[in-house]
Amino acid sequence: MTAYRLTSGGLVDRGANLDFKFDGKTLTGLSGDTLASALLANDRLLVGRSFKYHRPRGIVTAGASEPNALVTIGKGASTDPNTKATVAELYAGLDARSQNRWPSLKYDFGAVNGLLSPFLGAGFYYKTFMWPAAFWEKVYEPIIRRAAGLGRVVLERDPEAYEKCWAHCDLLVVGSGPTGLMAALVAGRAGLRVILADEDFRLGGSLLAETTRIDGVSAQAFAEASLAELRSLPNVTIMPRTTVFGWYDDNVFGAVERVQKHVAMPQAKLPVERLWRIAAKRALLATGAEERPLVFGGNDKPGVMMAGAMRTYANRFGVAAGRSVAIFSNGSAGYQAAHDLAAQGVEIAAIIDSRSDVADVAPAGVRLIQSGSVIDTQGRQRVSGIVVERSGFEETIACDAIGMSGGWNPVIHLACQRGAKAVWSPELQTFLAPDVGNGLVVAGSAAGRYTLVGCLADGAQKAAAIAADLGFSAPAEAMPVVEEDIDPSFTALWYSPGAKAKAFIDFQNDVHVRDIGLALREGFGHVEHAKRYTTNGMATDQGKLSGINATGLLAAMQGISPADVGTTTFRPFYTPVTLGALAGTSRDEHAAPVRKSPLHGWAQKNGAVFVDSGLWYRPAYFARSGEKTWRESTDREVRNVRENVGLCDVSTLGKIEIFGPDAAEFLNRIYCNAFLKLPVGKARYGLMLREDGMVYDDGTTSRLSSEHFFMTTTTALAGGVMSHMEYCAQVLWPDLRVRFCSSTDQWAQMAIAGPKARLVVQALVEDDISDAAFPFLAAGIVALKGGLKARLFRISFSGELAYELAVPAGSGEAVADAIMEEGRAHGICAYGLEALNVLRMEKGHVTHAEFDGRVTPDDAGFGRMVSAQKPDFIGKRLSTRYGLTAADRMQMVGLKPVEADQHIRAGAHLLREGAKPSTLNDQGYVSSACFSPTLGHDIALAFLKSGRERYGERIVVWDKLAGADVVAEVCNPVFVDPGNAKLNV
């Protein structure tokens, strides 16, 4: 036994035992523990294996920078891999497993890599697995992945709930240590809306591990009192378990709150994690400083730990990291740890200080070795001693844990995430945050002020300045009195000389000093290159411990200043964020809204099978009993519309009400055909072009009164057309007196089509709708029997006698029911999108399958519609340009297979008979195809070079996907009723 629970002390509840599992074994911790402190209390030092050499590794830190203690927590679909044991809050029933070991943590097969380590230097993967290329995917990668895998991703559906939330504040304080608490207090008292966020489950930061007294009480009691006051302020929000992971434009911060990661059974009504977007007028970074590891021989064995972490485990968790601890330090912080451990009854084997003439005082009776260097450690799976070199003499000192303290790295990630680079401070021998303006201010030890007094003062002062800047008055306040305070100064030591074993920089990725040297020799000395060449800092901890040491080493090896090496780029996220949190509630049925037509209920009653159409659900077809395929239903619906009558929901069409004295002029400019003289009571087909002359959208527009038009667009482009019209009205022609609004949702719109359509519609409508009174393309307001006002349009997509009836959406279902009821005697059926599509293809009508952005009006057979008289309209100028009027452009034609039982599919290309399939020989393509129940064979709409001159020609429909070439005859695209006899009845 080495690590153990102290008999007293710590912020743990010694009356509350929590049972948990580690690698299947049941252990006991205390309420207030992290998983790491509980493992240490159970003397479980060995918690993982390293990535490359599979070396045994132990807990190094007591926080978010932990490189080694990554575990998998949870079972089944709720498994979280790569969780840091040092921040995982212990709860009863927690089930954790070590990672990256096979078959077991103690006996790891991959450790053989360690024997091969001379061959596994930096760049090894790049150099070795280069050739042959095909081997990479099939041989090398699977082996490397199996051997090196970190935690495994669970492929099951995540059963947990996540959500996102916005927050707004005057001041966001990140970190609740002495700096953050003081800042929040000062700002909160001044009346600012303050958010205080901290990643820990217990707030107080470094105060929780402090032994000094503040204002006559313990540091912990001071923190508690401060938090109590903050909680009492209505303008202050305290967010524990919340990691602020990113700083984005306009001072928006990303944060993740672990709402229920610390409970065995999450409540269903709460998310397990909540992603916050915090829009902060100002932010104060009080994120503290990370203790810098020392790079010495054998520094990666379990039992080697940050001295400050040892102090935290002792003071906050009541756990000793060992019974006999050696301290290796280059500054005062190591002594502080030694004193605190000694006070808890832990033996200090020795303090080895890299400096000479040290003013710091070792605890009574503890041996101090100045100008010393640790060159190796003893022990296999845990430390049993250290080898110290001093003035050429080596000495072995027995110990069961080593606390290392190499100085401080202020935690400045957030301040560096938007491009500004960290700045080297020669005085402090560390990188500080750059000046990033007044939106984000760094304070306390994050700003290089390491004393407790300095932190408290800096937090208070900077918060007061922010308050004043935002127009709040913060009364000057007396600062809390700190009894004992040390200034943890240090002398940078990038590498402890004389190492007799590998001296690691990046523990998780197994990068050691020689790797950095190799990178430098091979020309990868730039800090960003060295990172990628050695993989230093590329593990899940993103180099929190290793990054600055790599910079220091690169500088030392070249004899230049770390300022000239710089740091690698800081990017969000500060610590990993789960994909679940990033997705929030946007999954399953909440991933995208579903738009439902007012006739949805009607369609359901009539047996609709729905299909996604953009955000809409639309009926694809209406299955009747006995019908086994969609084709059977569709064929029946098509035949019924041609023979009797059918009802189709067209409510999803975009609908726009256009008002104003210049409404007609506006329409005249956005359509390529003429609208200025459209009479009141008439509908007209309209074609909109893009400015480049290609067709954008089509639809009908009706004139309801001289200054009121009603436009329909396609379903697909309803939003786009609206935005386009808004752009035209607001930006291109702001002086036109026209206003418009969407009425898509106001109207339930129904197409009633078929030879018996008038019989059905007339039965519901008061007004006379005979051909004489209401001819083709008539449009107007009618009264339904019973008084309901409706809009009626005599327009046809199917080529049959047809009406579109629009009624207020709420009444839609009742009106549709009435039409079905009235139509029963005439054999009415409901028809869906599939039948609609077949009907329009039979009639040669176009949709966006034809208007794919490469088609001009003339290509589609609308050449004569384009107004030559109009002085201007969108697309006019470029529609006449060279290339858009060429004679060999592809023109829309119909196709029918020469053998009637052969099939044509959309997407097929057209070739002359006997021609080899090639781009050069390409004659065109099929845009739409279907089986025509009316004609009894397949039909297609296609674009063919000079197609309109080639009716009667035989062409090969080349369909590589279907695997069969079909010979088809080119024909007029209007297959049914080319003379429009059915329309004008």
Add this chain to the structure above:
Amino acid sequence: MASLIHCPHCGVRPKEEFSIRGDASLVRPDPEASDEAWHDYVHIRSNPRGRYREHWQHVAGCRRWLVVERDTFTHEVFSVTDGAATAREAGR
């Protein structure tokens, strides 16, 4: 890109409420203008580093077209004005 945009009509809004069209300095040429003028207007875009004026529509808000002047490198937004007002001032 900015995270928040100050719509002159609606106030501060997340960027998700907007859609971006592009260069706001383009002026639609006269229908009789040269091929080159129209070619430039329809097809040619610069991709500047630095200050740039763009048309953004507040699609989920007031649906007005706005002129957003911003820095494509620093992401700083200098001004957001109504597109129609800007067009009128420019005498379009």
Add this chain to the structure above:
Amino acid sequence: MTMPYISRHPLENRLPLEPGIRAVDHMDVPRGTAIATVMAMDGEDAAVAAGLAVAGDMSLRFVAPGEWLAVSQSDTPEGLCRNLSLLLAETASVFDQSDGRVVLRLSGPNVRRILAKGIGIDLHPAVFEIGTSSNVLCGHISINLARTGENEFELIVMRSFAESLFDDLRLMGREFDLSADFSAQG
């Protein structure tokens, strides 16, 4: 034939016809609200705004410069449009949206926290004041949001999105046991 066409509310599949038990945080869905889009003609923004300000029996929701939704609980859709047309005459266009829009009223001590899960604007009463309204994005859906009280908001959404918005709001409100039903008054 003569048919009294029954008007359906799009949330009839989501809500019981009879009011249920109200939680402290509640979503109240009024039926039969009259809503109209009012669009001022060029240069008439101020005149229309002034006219609307004195119109009784309706509340106004800001949509865009010169564009509002007029909302009335007591008037019929036809009545509202008629009154607005009389009041505003040639200065504005009025269009009935009563069937195209759905009103949801949220009230309760946690409503701000519920809405913050979908709405990015600052809902602090000092920022988004009582009486303010604006089009905003709620999750993926654009709505008109109005603050009708310290802890009361009115959401107006396009009819086709109503079920999705309702489902989203129920999910957002789950933490606080948000209840929902149709308004008792009809």
